[in-house]
Amino acid sequence: MSLELEARHALRSFTLDVALSVAPGECLALAGPSGAGKSTVLRIVAGLLRPDAGRVRCGDDLWLDRERGVALPPEQRACGYVFQHYALFPHLSAARNVAYGLRGGSRAQRRTTAIAALERFGIGQLADARPRALSGGERQRVALARAVVRRPRALLLDEPLTALDATTRGQATRALGELLREHEVPAILVTHDFVEAATLGTTVAIVDRGRIVQRGAPAEVAARPATPFVADLTGAVVLTGVASSADHGLAKVALDGGGTVLSTDPVPASGGAATGPVPVAVTTHPWEITLHPVGERPGDLVDVGGSARNALAATVTAITPIGNRVRVGLDTGQPLAAEVTGPAIERLGLQVGDRVTAAWKASATRVLDRGGSSTA
Amino acid sequence: MSLELEARHALRSFTLDVALSVAPGECLALAGPSGAGKSTVLRIVAGLLRPDAGRVRCGDDLWLDRERGVALPPEQRACGYVFQHYALFPHLSAARNVAYGLRGGSRAQRRTTAIAALERFGIGQLADARPRALSGGERQRVALARAVVRRPRALLLDEPLTALDATTRGQATRALGELLREHEVPAILVTHDFVEAATLGTTVAIVDRGRIVQRGAPAEVAARPATPFVADLTGAVVLTGVASSADHGLAKVALDGGGTVLSTDPVPASGGAATGPVPVAVTTHPWEITLHPVGERPGDLVDVGGSARNALAATVTAITPIGNRVRVGLDTGQPLAAEVTGPAIERLGLQVGDRVTAAWKASATRVLDRGGSSTA
Amino acid sequence: MTARRVAFSAALVVALTVCVAFLTVPVVAIFVSSSPGDLLDGLRDPSARDALRLSLICTSIATGIIVLVGTPAAWLLATRRFRGRALVTTLVELPLVLPPAVAGIGLLAAFGPKGLVGGALGDLGLQPVLTTAGVVVALVFVAAPFYLRQAQSAFEAIDRDWLDASRTLGAGELRTWLLIAIPVARGGLVTGLALAWGRALGEFGATLMFAGSFRGVTQTVPLAIYERFASDFDGALALSAVLVALSAAVLLTVKLLGSGSPGGSENGREQRRGPGNGLGAGVGR
Amino acid sequence: MTARRVAFSAALVVALTVCVAFLTVPVVAIFVSSSPGDLLDGLRDPSARDALRLSLICTSIATGIIVLVGTPAAWLLATRRFRGRALVTTLVELPLVLPPAVAGIGLLAAFGPKGLVGGALGDLGLQPVLTTAGVVVALVFVAAPFYLRQAQSAFEAIDRDWLDASRTLGAGELRTWLLIAIPVARGGLVTGLALAWGRALGEFGATLMFAGSFRGVTQTVPLAIYERFASDFDGALALSAVLVALSAAVLLTVKLLGSGSPGGSENGREQRRGPGNGLGAGVGR
Amino acid sequence: GDDDRGGGSARPDVTIKVSAAASLKKALEGYQGHFAAATVAFSFAGSDELAAQIEQGVRPDVFAAANTKLPDALHAKGLVGRPVRFATNRLVVAVPAEGGDVRSFADLGRDGVSLAIGSPTVPVGAYTRTVLGRLSAARRKAIEGNVRSQEPDVAGVVGKLTQGAVDAGFVYRSDVRAAGGRLREIAIPDALQPAVTYGVAVVAGAPHRGQAQAFVDGLVGPDGQAALRAAGLGPKP
Numbered sequence A, B: 001m002s003l004e005l006e007a008r009h010a011l012r013s014f015t016l017d018v019a020l021s022v023a024p025g026e027c028l029a030l031a032g033p034s035g036a037g038k039s040t041v042l043r044i045v046a047g048l049l050r051p052d053a054g055r056v057r058c059g060d061d062l063w064l065d066r067e068r069g070v071a072l073p074p075e076q077r078a079c080g081y082v083f084q085h086y087a088l089f090p091h092l093s094a095a096r097n098v099a100y101g102l103r104g105g106s107r108a109q110r111r112t113t114a115i116a117a118l119e120r121f122g123i124g125q126l127a128d129a130r131p132r133a134l135s136g137g138e139r140q141r142v143a144l145a146r147a148v149v150r151r152p153r154a155l156l157l158d159e160p161l162t163a164l165d166a167t168t169r170g171q172a173t174r175a176l177g178e179l180l181r182e183h184e185v186p187a188i189l190v191t192h193d194f195v196e197a198a199t200l201g202t203t204v205a206i207v208d209r210g211r212i213v214q215r216g217a218p219a220e221v222a223a224r225p226a227t228p229f230v231a232d233l234t235g236a237v238v239l240t241g242v243a244s245s246a247d248h249g250l251a252k253v254a255l256d257g258g259g260t261v262l263s264t265d266p267v268p269a270s271g272g273a274a275t276g277p278v279p280v281a282v283t284t285h286p287w288e289i290t291l292h293p294v295g296e297r298p299g300d301l302v303d304v305g306g307s308a309r310n311a312l313a314a315t316v317t318a319i320t321p322i323g324n325r326v327r328v329g330l331d332t333g334q335p336l337a338a339e340v341t342g343p344a345i346e347r348l349g350l351q352v353g354d355r356v357t358a359a360w361k362a363s364a365t366r367v368l369d370r371g372g373s374s375t376a
Numbered sequence C, D: 001m002t003a004r005r006v007a008f009s010a011a012l013v014v015a016l017t018v019c020v021a022f023l024t025v026p027v028v029a030i031f032v033s034s035s036p037g038d039l040l041d042g043l044r045d046p047s048a049r050d051a052l053r054l055s056l057i058c059t060s061i062a063t064g065i066i067v068l069v070g071t072p073a074a075w076l077l078a079t080r081r082f083r084g085r086a087l088v089t090t091l092v093e094l095p096l097v098l099p100p101a102v103a104g105i106g107l108l109a110a111f112g113p114k115g116l117v118g119g120a121l122g123d124l125g126l127q128p129v130l131t132t133a134g135v136v137v138a139l140v141f142v143a144a145p146f147y148l149r150q151a152q153s154a155f156e157a158i159d160r161d162w163l164d165a166s167r168t169l170g171a172g173e174l175r176t177w178l179l180i181a182i183p184v185a186r187g188g189l190v191t192g193l194a195l196a197w198g199r200a201l202g203e204f205g206a207t208l209m210f211a212g213s214f215r216g217v218t219q220t221v222p223l224a225i226y227e228r229f230a231s232d233f234d235g236a237l238a239l240s241a242v243l244v245a246l247s248a249a250v251l252l253t254v255k256l257l258g259s260g261s262p263g264g265s266e267n268g269r270e271q272r273r274g275p276g277n278g279l280g281a282g283v284g285r
Numbered sequence E: 001g002d003d004d005r006g007g008g009s010a011r012p013d014v015t016i017k018v019s020a021a022a023s024l025k026k027a028l029e030g031y032q033g034h035f036a037a038a039t040v041a042f043s044f045a046g047s048d049e050l051a052a053q054i055e056q057g058v059r060p061d062v063f064a065a066a067n068t069k070l071p072d073a074l075h076a077k078g079l080v081g082r083p084v085r086f087a088t089n090r091l092v093v094a095v096p097a098e099g100g101d102v103r104s105f106a107d108l109g110r111d112g113v114s115l116a117i118g119s120p121t122v123p124v125g126a127y128t129r130t131v132l133g134r135l136s137a138a139r140r141k142a143i144e145g146n147v148r149s150q151e152p153d154v155a156g157v158v159g160k161l162t163q164g165a166v167d168a169g170f171v172y173r174s175d176v177r178a179a180g181g182r183l184r185e186i187a188i189p190d191a192l193q194p195a196v197t198y199g200v201a202v203v204a205g206a207p208h209r210g211q212a213q214a215f216v217d218g219l220v221g222p223d224g225q226a227a228l229r230a231a232g233l234g235p236k237p
C-alpha cells in the first residue's frame, strides 16, 4: 500500500524531476522555498497534473504510467487532498462540504457520516455554518475532515498550516499530528518551514528547483545539511568563503568578510582540481556559538581534532530575548547569529555595539561546496 | 518628533479603541491574530482611514483631530508605509517604483537618488526589473527602499516578512532590523508572530479585537502574559481549570482534564465573589517543564513558596527534535508541550506512548482569569 | 494643495453628473412625455398586448436556448487552452458590434431561403424566415454574445482550487461543473443572463429584416413601437416606457440579488479591501 | 466512467461548435455572398466613401468624448461608496438594453426641438437634430454604457494597496489616478473602448431617428447599408462586409494587445493557477 | 423659367435638407443633377417616420411623401407649407424575376403563397389595403391570410422579395424598376388601382426657404417631371 512516484515535468524555469516512495503510516514532509515545485509534486500524485513522463503507483494500483498510456483522472485515485487555503466550497455548509465526497446511502446517511467526522475534529456544532463564517483553525479542521472521511488511500497536505495565524497554529498542528498517526496511509505534507516539516514529518525531503536535494530523518537533516541551501532552511548560520587544506586533515576557510575558520570536514573536491582554493559555504547552528569578551581566549585554537575551536571578532548588532533564550545578532564582516542563555548575557553585560569574540567548535562546522547554492 | 495616536473606530464586529505613543528611534511591534485591527491602526496613522474619533500627532504637527476637523490626507503626512504584499506598482521598474515618491529635481536626478537607495539595500543591479520579475526578498527590499527614500517622519510596516518564505526571511529580518536602527524616526511594525515582534520591536503591544491588551518589552510580555490569549501568542502552554485558594497564599487549580496544579499567583477576583471556584487559565512555558519517569518524585510537592513544584501524569504523544532542543508532545487530559534537551531524552529512553511525569515550578505558573480569553 | 484636491473631486462629480444626466434624460423624457393615461391605453390596446406577450415568449425561449448551449460553451472556453482560442472568442463576440440591420442581412444571407445553409434548412422543412422561430433565431444571435462573454469570465474567475478539490473528492468534471462551478459562478451567470435578456427584449433591426413584422407572430414590442412611431407617437412612447421599466427592473433586481452571491475567488482568504469608504476617506470630505 | 467523461467532453465541444457556427455563419455569409468585385465597387461608390468617412469621424469623436467624460465618471463609481450607487450604475447601463429606435425616440423627446431640454438647447443655438453633431450625440448615448461598465470594473479590480501606496508616497488622488490607476487598468479600459467603438460604428436606429440619413452629413455606414438594402442588396452586403472586417480587426487587435497588460490584482502574489493546461490534464485527453 | 426665382437668391454653398419617402430615392437623385440653386442632402425613410420627426420639431427644408395625407395633415397643423402634388405612381404586385408560383393577381389568394405588404401606417400599406378593400370579402380574406409580414417601409417589402422570403408583395411600379431586374411586376387591375399621389411641401421654418421653394417648384417643372418619369413614376396629376 505504499505510494511510489517517479516524474519529470518541464516547468516555467526548470524541470521537476523527482522520485520518492512513502510507506503506509509514514509522513513525508516536502520542505523547500516558494516555487520549488512542492505543490506540483502533490498535483501529479493526485492526478491534477499529468507530467511529461513518469509513473505513480499506490500499493498494487497503477495510477499513472506515461509510457503505457495509463492516466487515471483525479476522481478515480482516492487521494485525500488538503489545499493550502483549504478550498472549502463557499456555497456549501461545513457538513455538506464534508459529505461532498461521500457516495452511496441516502442523503441523510451521508449527512450523519459527515457530522460524525466533524465531531471527531471537535467541530460538530459548526455543521451548518458556511466556510466564510469559520475561523482559520475551524476551516482547517473542516478541510481535514473532508479529506479523510472518504477513507483515502493516500493523504496529500499542501501547507495545511500556512494560512493560520500563530495563535491557532499550535492547536492545528496537534490536530494534524493526531490525524497522521491515526490514518495508516502514506502521507505527503508540503511546507516551506523546516520546523513544521520536522514536527509533522517522519521523514523530511528538501526540494529545491524541482529536485530533492536531501532526504532523511528531520534531526539528521538539521545536523548534517547537504547543501548551504538546506543549512539555511534548517535555521543554520551560513558564511561564505574559500577553503583550502590545513594540517591534520582539517579544512581551513578564508571567509569573504575577513577571518578564518577551521572545520573537521574535508575540503570538497571542486571539479577535477583536488587542491587549490575552493569556494565553499561554512555553516553551523546559532546555539553552537558561544560569546566571549575580547581578549579572553576561548580555548586553544591550534589544538587538533574535535576540540579545535573557531574564533571570530564580531560586533553585536541586536539582542533579542526569545523565551528563555537570547538571540544575539553579530557582524563579523558577514552577518551571524548566536543563541545563548539569559545569564550568559548578564555575565558578559552585553550591549548592542559591543565587540565580542564568537567561538564554536570545528567539529560543529560544516563545509559545503557552493556549487549547489541557490539562496536568494 | 514622537508619534502619538488615539483613535476609536467601529469595525464590522467590534470597535477599535487604541492609544499609543512611539518615540523616535523606537519600534513598536503590534502583534495579534488576524483581524484584530492591526492594519487598521496603521491605516489611521497614514491617513488612509479616517476614524470615527481620535487624534494623530507627529512631533509638533497635528495630522488628525476629529474634534477640530483636522484631517490631513495621506499625501501630506510623509509616512513611509510598507504594505504586507509590498504593493509595488506592477507597471513601473524597481527604480521608478522607488523614484515615485521623490519630488523636485530632474527625472535623471530622481533616478540617481532611487538607484542609490536600491544600492544601499544591495539590489542596485535590479533597478530596471519589473516587480513580477523579482523574488520575494528582492521585492521587500524595493518596498523598503521606496518607503525610506523620501525621508519619512514615521515608518509603518504591515507584516513586512509574512510574504517571504522561511529561506529568505532570515536575511530580510536582518535588513529590516538595520533599517530600523538607522532611521531615527518612530516606527510601528505589524505582525501576527510574536517571535518576529520580539526580534524587531523595542516594545511589543499585543492587540486583540481592537484593543491593546498588553504592552511592554518583549521579554517582559513573554514572561508575564496578562491574559491567556497573550500567553498563547507568546508560545506558552495554556491549561484551563477552576481555581481556589490554597494554603500559604497559593492558588490551587483543578484542571479540566483532571489533575491539580499550584501557582504562586493569587486567585483572580471573579466579579463580586472573592472566594469560591473561579474559571481560570494556567500558563507556563514549554521550557519550564521537566520530564521524569513515573515514580521518581520530582521534588517536594508540599514545600511552601517558590520551590513548590507541580507534577502531572502524562502520555508522550510526539517527540520532535528542533535544532538542539526536543519538543515533547504530552497528553495530560489536556494537551501540553515540553521542551527539553536531547541528552535528557536519551537518558529517559523516551518513546511515543510512554507514561511520564511532567513537572514545573509553581513560581513559573501564571494564573489568568478566563474572562479575557479569546483563543480560537 | 487642498484647492487642487477639491477641484479634482469636483471634476469627478461633474463628469459623473454629466454622464448620468446625458444617459438618463432621454429615458426620463420617454416617461415624462407619456401621460399615465396614455400608458394605460397603450397597454389596453390588444395589439400592444399581443406584442408584449410575443416579446416575453420569444425572449424567454431565446434566453433559455442561450443558457442551455452557451453555458457549456463558455465553460469550455474558460477552462481549456487551445490554439485559436483568441480567434474563437473574438468570433463569438463579433455580433456584439454588428449593426442590427447588418445582423439581419447576415442572418438572411445565412439562413434565408437563398442563404448559405438556408436551402438545406428549407429541404428539411425548417424555414425560420418570417416565423416566430425566426424571431427567436434573431434574438439568440444578437443576445448570445452578452451571455457568453459574461459566463466565460465568471467561470474564469473561479478559484481553480475549488475545482481541483472537487475532482480529488471523487467528482468527475460534469459533477464538478454542476455542483461547484455553476453555483459559485452564479452571480456572473445571472448578470450575463439579464444583459442577454435585456438585449433580446430591445432587439429590432435584425428581427425586422429576418422575421418581418406580423402582429401576433413576429411583431415584438420594439417593432410595435416602431410601427406606432409615426401614426401614434403617444402610443409608441407608452410602449417604450413599459419596455424601459421592465428592463430597468430586471437589471436592478439582478444587481441587488447578485451582490449576495458567493462571488469570485475568495476561498477563505479575506478580501483585501481595507476598511473605510474608499479613497474618499483620505480626501477629507 | 471513461465513457461518461468522453461524453461530457464531447458535449462541451458540440455546444461550443454550435455556438461558434451559429454566430459566425451569418458573418461568413456576408463575405461569401459579396464577390470581391462588389466589394471594390461598393468602396468606389462615392456615397459609400462619404458614409465611411463620416462613420470614422463620428465614431472617433464619440469615443473621444466617452473616454474624456466616462473615465473620471467610472473612477468615481468604482472608488466611492454612496447611497443610490446601485441605482446610478443601473441608470448608466440602461441604454445597453434600450431598442435603438426607442433610444432615438428618447433622444428626440429629450434633445429634440420640442424635447425636455431641447428648447433650452435651441435657445443657445445648439440644435443637434439632423446634424453631424446629432449623430455624435446618438453614438455617445448608445456606446457610452459599454465603456463605463468596463472601465468601472477595471478600476474596481485594481488592488487598493497600490492606490494607498501611491497616496502614502505623496501623490494626491489626481496623480494616483493618472500614474497608477489608469496604467494599471489600461487593459480593461482599452477593451471597453473597443466595445464602445464597435457599438458606435454599428449604430443605426437611434441615428436614423435623431439625426436622419443625409448623405455626407448624417448618413453613417449602417444607414447607407439600410438605404441600399432594397435597391442594391449587393452594395449593402459589400458595405456590411467592410464594416464587419473593420470591427473584427479592432476587436482582435485589442484582444491580442490586452493580454500583455499588467492586469488586475497581482500585487506581487503569484497567480494561483496551478501548472498544467487546465482541467483537461485530468481528463486524460 | 421657374428655376430662376430661387436660383437668383441662391448662394452656391447652401445645402438644403430634403426628407423624402424611400420610394422617391431614384427619382430625386436624378432630379438633383438638374437642380442648381443649392446642394441637396436627402434623407430617405418611410414617409410616416419623416412626418413623425417633423411633428417632433425636426426641421428639414422639404418634406416629400408617398401620399398626400401626411403632408396635408402636417399642413393642417401649420408644420409645413401648402403641399404640392407632384407625382403619381402605380401600385403593383412584385414577384421575383425568376421562378416563383405567382403569375397573376389571382394567384395571390392561393394556398401556400406568402406575401409581404406595408404596415397600415405607411402609405404603401394604406394603398394596399385600399386595393384589398375593393375585393370580395372571400378573396380579401384569402389574400390577407397569406400575408407574412407588414413592413414599416416599402424597402422592407422589396428586401423580403429579393431575399426570397416571400413570393410576392405590394410595392410601387418605380420600386420594381429600381430593383434592377431582380423583380417582375404583375399589374393590378385598373378597377382596383388606388390613386397613388405624392405630395411635397416646404417645411415651416425651413432654414433655407427660398431654395426649398425652388426645389419644390422645380419638381413640378420639366426637369423634375423628366427625372420622375425616368424613375418610373407617373406625372403630376
Ligand SMILES: Nc1ncnc2c1ncn2[C@@H]1O[C@H](COP(=O)(O)OP(=O)(O)OP(=O)(O)O)[C@@H](O)[C@H]1O
Pocket (backbone or CB within 6 Å): B010, B011, B012, B013, B032, B033, B034, B035, B036, B037, B038, B039, B040, B041, B192, C270, C273, C274, C275, C276
Ligand atoms: N470596510 C470595513 N468596515 C468595517 N470593518 C472592517 C472593514 N474592513 C475590515 N474590517 C474589519 O476590521 C477588522 C480589523 O481588520 P484589520 O485588517 O485591521 O486586521 P489585522 O489585524 O490587520 O488582520 P490581518 O492580520 O489579517 O491583516 C477585521 O475584523 C475586519 O473584519
Ligand SMILES: Nc1ncnc2c1ncn2[C@@H]1O[C@H](COP(=O)(O)OP(=O)(O)OP(=O)(O)O)[C@@H](O)[C@H]1O
Pocket (backbone or CB within 6 Å): A010, A011, A012, A013, A032, A033, A034, A035, A036, A037, A038, A039, A040, A041, A192, D273, D274, D275, D276, D277
Ligand atoms: N502552468 C505552469 N506552467 C509551467 N510552470 C508553472 C506553471 N504554474 C507554475 N509553474 C511554475 O512551477 C514552479 C513550481 O510551482 P509550485 O506551485 O509547485 O511551487 P511550490 O513549491 O508549491 O511553491 P509555493 O510554496 O509558493 O506554493 C514555479 O516555479 C512556477 O513558476
Ligand SMILES: [Mg+2]
Pocket (backbone or CB within 6 Å): A038, A039, A040, A158
Ligand atoms: Mg505550493
Ligand SMILES: [Mg+2]
Pocket (backbone or CB within 6 Å): B038, B039, B040, B158
Ligand atoms: Mg492586516
